[in-house]
Structure formats: C-alpha cells, structure tokens
Amino acid sequence: MSDSFAPDLLADQHIVVTGGGTGLGRAMALRFADLGAAVTINGRRPDPLAETVRDIEAAGGAAEGIQCNVRDYEAVQAFFEEAEDRQGPVTRLVNNAAANFLAPTEDISPNGFDAIVQTNLYGSFYCTQACGQRWLERDAEGVVLSIATTYAETGSAYVVPSAMSKAGIVAMTRSLAAEWGSEGIRLNAVAPGPFPTEGAWDRLVPDDDLEQKMRERVPVRRFGEPEELATLASFLLSDLSAFMNGEVVTFDGGEALAAGGQFNTFTRMPRRQVKALMEQMRPE
Numbered sequence: 001m002s003d004s005f006a007p008d009l010l011a012d013q014h015i016v017v018t019g020g021g022t023g024l025g026r027a028m029a030l031r032f033a034d035l036g037a038a039v040t041i042n043g044r045r046p047d048p049l050a051e052t053v054r055d056i057e058a059a060g061g062a063a064e065g066i067q068c069n070v071r072d073y074e075a076v077q078a079f080f081e082e083a084e085d086r087q088g089p090v091t092r093l094v095n096n097a098a099a100n101f102l103a104p105t106e107d108i109s110p111n112g113f114d115a116i117v118q119t120n121l122y123g124s125f126y127c128t129q130a131c132g133q134r135w136l137e138r139d140a141e142g143v144v145l146s147i148a149t150t151y152a153e154t155g156s157a158y159v160v161p162s163a164m165s166k167a168g169i170v171a172m173t174r175s176l177a178a179e180w181g182s183e184g185i186r187l188n189a190v191a192p193g194p195f196p197t198e199g200a201w202d203r204l205v206p207d208d209d210l211e212q213k214m215r216e217r218v219p220v221r222r223f224g225e226p227e228e229l230a231t232l233a234s235f236l237l238s239d240l241s242a243f244m245n246g247e248v249v250t251f252d253g254g255e256a257l258a259a260g261g262q263f264n265t266f267t268r269m270p271r272r273q274v275k276a277l278m279e280q281m282r283p284e
C-alpha cells in the first residue's frame with residue numbers, strides 16, 4: 001500500500017505484536033517491517049506465525065515468530081527473553097492479542113469468562129509490565145499501543161467479558177501514560193470499529209443479514225481495512241506522534257458517534273425523502 005511515510009519511519013525499532021500471526025496483528029506486523037522495523041510476533045498456534053514471518057521475510061523484512069500464550073505470566077517472561085535474544089532490545093509493544101465470543105451473559109461459565117479476560121486484560125498487563133520493567137531499568141524510551149474497541153467506552157450487550165477487559169486496557173493506558181510519561185514511555189490505544197477479519201467474523205457476525213446491518217450502522221457505509229489500521233498504528237508507534245500520550249483514538253468511520261445521535265436514523269432513509277418530511281413540518 002502506498003503512503004507518504006518515510007520508508008525508514010520505524011527503522012531501528014524492534015516491535016513486538018502480540019497475536020501478530022492473523023488479522024489486524026498480521027497487517028500491522030507486515031507494515032511495521034515494511035517501514036524498517038524488526039518485528040517479533042506471538043500467538044498460540046505455530047502455523048499463522050510461520051506464515052506471517054515467511055511473508056515478511058519474502059518482502060525483505062526481519063521477523064521472528066515465537067509461540068506464547070499471553071494468559072501465562074511465566075510464558076510472557078520467557079517470550080520477551082527469547083525475543084530480545086533473537087533481535088535485540090524490544091523498543092515498541094502492540095497489545096493486539098485478544099479473545100471474544102458472542103454469548104448471553106447469564107450463560108457464560110467461569111472458564112469462558114477467564115478465557116477472555118485473562119487473554120485481553122491480564123495478557124496486555126503482563127506484556128506491558130515486562131516492557132516497562134526493561135525500559136525503566138535501561139533508562140530507555142518506549143511506546144505501547146493497545147488495541148481496544150469502541151465499546152470499551154459505551155459497553156455492549158452480549159460481549160460483556162470483552163467490554164470489561166477492553167475498558168481495563170483503556171484504564172491501564174491512561175494510568176501508565178501518567179505514571180511512566182516522565183520516564184520517556186508513552187502509551188496510547190486505538191478503538192477500532194468493525195474490521196472483517198476471520199477471527200472476529202467467525203465469532204461475532206452470525207450471518208450476512210446481520211453483517212449488512214452492521215455495515216449500515218457505519219456513516220461511511222463500509223468496514224475498515226486492516227491496512228488502514230496498520231497505517232494509523234505506524235504513526236502512533238513512531239516519533240511523529242511523540243506528544244501523544246494516554247490517548248484512545250477511535251477508528252470506526254464514525255460508527256460509535258452515529259449510534260448516539262437522536263436523529264441519526266434519518267440517515268438510513270433516502271435524503272430526498274428526509275428533505276420532503278422536513279419540508280412538510282416547516283410552519284407556513
């Protein structure tokens with residue numbers, strides 16, 4: 001994808017992308033490597049990791065894939081040791097790995113709740129803390145970018161463990177932006193709207209009809225493209241955004257805002273019809 005970033009925007013960076021073998025994580029890993037970064041990705045399944053590493057290397061980039069379950073504190077410690085042994089000090093972190101499913105809240109088992117919250121919230125904390133400890137010890141600057149959701153702010157029916165854990169990630173981002181900012185460590189988050197990845201769609205979009213309804217909720221009448229998110233993430237990890245700290249950037253084609261406006265449903269009607277209705281209501 002062409003963009004106007006300098007081709008070496010992320011040179012000299014070693015960027016960890018959790019869950020970087022698939023979906024949005026993969027798109028970010030590919031872009032970061034294209035902009036000169038050494039990239040280390042993790043995840044539980046070896047095949048997506050190997051495929052993404054292969055694709056990055058084929059494009060001339062540097063990448064390593066290391067299996068890791070971010071729910072496991074010891075595994076996260078071992079992952080960062082291994083990542084730094086292979087490609088040197090980690091300088092940037094993207095908390096992207098996540099778990100989610102649609103479920104009536106009254107039916108969620110303790111294990112189901114744990115699977116989501118431990119991946120999203122604990123996993124992001126373990127990785128962020130591991131990086132923060134290293135950067136503080138080394139007196140090194142660093143940047144953490146976490147992938148949240150728009151419903152971290154509003155809440156959402158049927159994805160309660162995800163909403164709870166993403167809200168926790170936003171709280172971590174804002175808290176550590178204050179705590180570590182003076183040490184040269186910045187933390188920001190992106191709150192994406194719908195991006196049709198296999199991982200999300202298999203678990204969250206039951207059929208074509210609902211997919212169409214989801215699309216119509218977005219004012220720009222389309223879903224996001226992973227490459228668009230990768231472009232924003234590249235900016236947020238680079239020094240171009242050096243003054244941005246503790247921010248949550250909504251990236252959803254206007255979907256979340258539109259959901260709240262009292263009269264936004266009029267935008268689903270043909271504009272000519274809306275104008276006629278409004279004309280009728282004007283006083284003589």
Ligand SMILES: CCCCC/C=C/C(=O)SCCNC(=O)CCNC(=O)[C@H](O)C(C)(C)COP(=O)(O)OP(=O)(O)OC[C@H]1O[C@@H](n2cnc3c(N)ncnc32)[C@H](O)[C@@H]1OP(=O)(O)O
Pocket residue numbers: 098099100101102103107108109110111112113115116149162193194195199200203204
């Ligand atoms: C479109 C707008 C987007 C909105 C925002 C999107 C946010 C996202 O996060 S999209 C990313 C989606 N990607 C993933 O979720 C990838 C990772 N997911 C998984 O690995 C699984 O889906 C997982 C979350 C279920 C975890 O898998 P695993 O660790 O292998 O665990 P188990 O299969 O053993 O299940 C654990 C536990 O959870 C219960 N469970 C699984 N699926 C459901 C379900 N659909 N409804 C209710 N409960 C479910 C399962 O039964 C287990 O509980 P117990 O039976 O009590 O042991």
Ligand SMILES: NC(=O)C1=CN([C@@H]2O[C@H](COP(=O)(O)OP(=O)(O)OC[C@H]3O[C@@H](n4cnc5c(N)ncnc54)[C@H](OP(=O)(O)O)[C@@H]3O)[C@@H](O)[C@H]2O)C=CC1
Pocket residue numbers: 018019020021022023024025042043044045046048068069070071095096097098099119123147148149150191192193194195196197198199200
């Ligand atoms: N797609 C969308 O519409 C939206 C996505 N998001 C967020 O974007 C991010 C990426 O999602 P997306 O690309 O769509 O979905 P994916 O399912 O493709 O991505 C999730 C990734 O996380 C990895 N992962 C899951 N559990 C663990 C674990 N315990 N340890 C390590 N890695 C794990 C998965 O690999 P593996 O299973 O091999 O471990 C997978 O690579 C997530 O944070 C999601 O919440 C937010 C809003 C909207």
